[in-house]
Amino acid sequence: xxxxxxxxxxxxxxxxxxxxxxxxxxxxxxxxxxxxxxxxxxxxxxxxxxxxxxxxxxxxxxxxxxxx
Numbered sequence: 001x002x003x004x005x006x007x008x009x010x011x012x013x014x015x016x017x018x019x020x021x022x023x024x025x026x027x028x029x030x031x032x033x034x035x036x037x038x039x040x041x042x043x044x045x046x047x048x049x050x051x052x053x054x055x056x057x058x059x060x061x062x063x064x065x066x067x068x
């Protein structure tokens with residue numbers, strides 16, 4: 001199977017953008033240098049990651065401390 005974006009020579013990334021609770025964004029492709037969402041066809045919020053994400057746990061803990 002060939003990637004249609006590759007065949008069309010479009011600027012794109014095969015990785016997934018991960019949007020973190022702390023407004024950070026990262027890509028699962030270690031070679032990705034441009035985190036623009038238009039370059040990525042896959043996007044996920046970090047709480048939906050298998051096994052969770054450390055930044056979400058830190059944010060929940062901080063919010064609990066402020067509320068108490």
